[in-house]
Amino acid sequence: MxxxxxxxxxxxxxxxxxxxxxxxxxxxxxxxxxxxxxxxxxxxxxxxxxxxxxxxxxxxxxxxxxxxxxxxxxxxxxxxxxxxxxxxxxxxxxxxxxxxxxxxxxxxxxxxxxxxxxxxxxxxxxxxxxxxxxxxxxxxxxxxxxxxxxxxxxxxxxxxxxxxxxxxxxxxxxxxxxxxxxxxxxxxxxxxxxxxxxxxxxxNRRHTNDIERHYRATIRAARHRLVIANAYFFPGYRLIRELRRAARRGVDVRLILQGEPDMPIVKTAARMLYHHLMHAGVKIYEYCERPLHGKVALADDEWATVGSSNLDPLSLSLNLEANVVLRDREFNQHLYERLEHLMCNACNQVQVQDVEEPGTWRMVRSFFVFHLMRWYPSWASWLxxxxxxxxxxxxxxxxxxxxxxxxxxxxxxxx
Known part of the structure; x- marks a missing residue:
C-alpha cells in the first residue's frame, strides 16, 4: 500500500x-x-x-x-x-x-x-x-x-x-x-x-488488496467518526473485525447499506452480518429511497474515499477497481453532510430487535459465514x-x- x-x-x-x-x-x-x-x-x-x-x-x-x-x-x-x-x-x-x-x-x-x-x-x-x-x-x-x-x-x-x-x-x-x-x-x-x-x-497481479488495506488501516486509526456507504457489503473477516473493534473503543461507526437493492441477494447477504456488527455498537442504516450504488467512506475530520470498489468478494478479490483516497477537511465535511442527509431523510436505522433470531441458528450460521469471509481472499485465487x-x-x-x-x-x- x-x-x-x-x-x-x-x-x-x-x-x-x-x-x-x-x-x-x-x-x-x-x-x-x-x-x-x-x-x-x-x-x-x-x-x-x-x-x-x-x-x-x-x-x-x-x-x-x-x-x-x-x-x-x-x-x-x-x-x-x-x-x-x-x-x-x-x-x-x-x-x-x-x-x-x-x-x-x-x-x-x-x-x-x-x-x-x-x-x-x-x-x-x-x-x-x-x-x-x-x-x-x-x-x-x-x-x-x-x-x-x-x-x-x-x-x-x-x-x-x-x-x-x-x-x-x-x-x-x-x-x-x-x-x-x-x-x-x-x-x-x-x-x-x-x-x-x-x-x-x-x-490480479501486483495490487491484489491495496484498496482493502487502505480501508482496514483507516478503520484502525479512526478516533471518533467513521461512515461507510457501500452498495454491495459483504467484506472479509478482517475488515469486519476492525469495524467491531472501532465501535467498541468508542468510534461512532455508521454503515449506509441498501434497503431497496437492485438485487435482493445483496440485502440478504448484508443482513447476515447485522447482529454481529450491531452487538459491537456499529449503527446500520438502510437507504430505502432507491437502490444505493455508492462506494464512498469517510473517517474523522480529513480522510475520505470515492471510487468503484464495493466491499464484497468480487471487488476486493477479483475485479479491477480504482478509488481515490483524499485527505482534506472541507471535502470530508461536505461528504459527511451529504451522507448525513441520506441517513436523516432517506434511511431506516436498523434496530437490534429487528434482526434477532433463535440463538442456535444464529450461532451456526455465523460460524459458517465468518469462516467463509475469513478465507475467501485465499480461495479467490483458485478461481x-x-x-x-x-x-x-x-x-x-x-x-x-x-x-x-x-x-x-x-x-x-x-x-
Whole structure:
C-alpha cells in the first residue's frame, strides 16, 4: 500500500447522474488533445447516446479518443452504435468479451469494473457512476444513488499514466499494443487546490488488496467518526473485525447499506452480518429511497474515499477497481453532510430487535459465514485466471452472432 500523498489537488464531489453527466460530457466534448474513458457499463440509452455525442465532438476536433468497456457489463452495443463512434475516429475496445450460452453471459469473474475519465491529461473523473440512464432520477424508483469526483492537480498525472498503461496493457497488466507509454511525473501538473490525495487500484497481479488495506488501516486509526456507504457489503473477516473493534473503543461507526437493492441477494447477504456488527455498537442504516450504488467512506475530520470498489468478494478479490483516497477537511465535511442527509431523510436505522433470531441458528450460521469471509481472499485465487483479452469493438461484434439488443439495464449485473 502506497504511503505517498500527493498534495495540491482540487477535488469536487459529484452526486448522481444529474451532477456527473453534464460535467463529464462537457469536458469530453471540449477536449483538445486526448480523451480516455474506462467504464464497466455502457448502454445505448439516452446517457449512452450523449456520451457518444461528446466523444465524437472531441474526435472531430482532432483529439485522440480511447474508450475501454467491460465485455460482461456492456455486452450489447449494436453495430450501428459502434460504427458511429469508430467512423469518427474513436478507438472503442472491449475488455474480455465472451460468448453467451442459452442467453446467459459467461466470464462473469475478474471484470474491468473501473470508472475513470481523463481529459487532456489535466482533468480526471473517478467514481462509481456508469453510463446508463438508471443513474438519473427520472429513470424512476430504480434510479441509483451514486458518487464520483472531478480532480484537477498533480494527482491527475498519476491517473493519466495509469490509464495510458491500461490501454497499452489491455486493461489488466499485460502487453497488448506494445507501444511506449510516455513517463508522466507527479509534479508535471501545477497545484490546483489544497487536497492531498492518493490513487489506489486493485488488480490480479501486483495490487491484489491495496484498496482493502487502505480501508482496514483507516478503520484502525479512526478516533471518533467513521461512515461507510457501500452498495454491495459483504467484506472479509478482517475488515469486519476492525469495524467491531472501532465501535467498541468508542468510534461512532455508521454503515449506509441498501434497503431497496437492485438485487435482493445483496440485502440478504448484508443482513447476515447485522447482529454481529450491531452487538459491537456499529449503527446500520438502510437507504430505502432507491437502490444505493455508492462506494464512498469517510473517517474523522480529513480522510475520505470515492471510487468503484464495493466491499464484497468480487471487488476486493477479483475485479479491477480504482478509488481515490483524499485527505482534506472541507471535502470530508461536505461528504459527511451529504451522507448525513441520506441517513436523516432517506434511511431506516436498523434496530437490534429487528434482526434477532433463535440463538442456535444464529450461532451456526455465523460460524459458517465468518469462516467463509475469513478465507475467501485465499480461495479467490483458485478461481479461473485466464489472461483477459482486449479486442476492438468491431472485431467483437463481427465474431458474435445476432442477439436481442434490448437496451434496458440488466438487473443481474453488479456495478
Amino acid at each position: 502506497s504511503a505517498n500523498w500527493i498534495p495540491g489537488n482540487k477535488v469536487v464531489l459529484l452526486e448522481n447522474g444529474e451532477e456527473y453527466f453534464p460535467r463529464v460530457f462537457e469536458c469530453i466534448a471540449n477536449a483538445q488533445r486526448e480523451v480516455i474513458v474506462e467504464t464497466f457499463i455502457l448502454f445505448e440509452d439516452k446517457v449512452g447516446q450523449q456520451l457518444a455525442e461528446a466523444l465524437i465532438a472531441a474526435a472531430n476536433k482532432g483529439a485522440k479518443v480511447d474508450v475501454l468497456v467491460d465485455g460482461f457489463g456492456s455486452p450489447d452495443l449494436s453495430d450501428a452504435y459502434i460504427g458511429r463512434l469508430t467512423s469518427a475516429g474513436v478507438r472503442l475496445r472491449v475488455f474480455d468479451p465472451g460468448p453467451r450460452l442459452w442467453g446467459w453471459r459467461l466470464k462473469m469473474l475478474r471484470r474491468m469494473h473501473r470508472k475513470i475519465v481523463v481529459v487532456d491529461g489535466e482533468r480526471a473523473f473517478v467514481g462509481g457512476i456508469n453510463y446508463s440512464a438508471d443513474h438519473l432520477a427520472d429513470f424512476g424508483p430504480q434510479a441509483k444513488q451514486d458518487y464520483a469526483v472531478e480532480i484537477e492537480g498533480p494527482l491527475v498525472a498519476q491517473i493519466h499514466r495509469f490509464v495510458l498503461h491500461a490501454i497499452a496493457a489491455g486493461g489488466a497488466g499485460r502487453s497488448w499494443l506494445r507501444r511506449r507509454v510516455p513517463a508522466v511525473q507527479f509534479d508535471s501538473l501545477p497545484e490546483s487546490g489544497s487536497v492531498a490525495a492518493q490513487f489506489v487500484t486493485r488488480d 479461473p485466471t485466464h489472461t483477459p483479452r482486449v479486442m476492438a469493438a468491431e472485431a467483437v461484434t463481427s465474431a458474435t452472432p445476432p442477439r436481442n439488443l434490448d437496451r434496458s439495464p440488466d438487473r443481474t449485473v453488479e456495478a
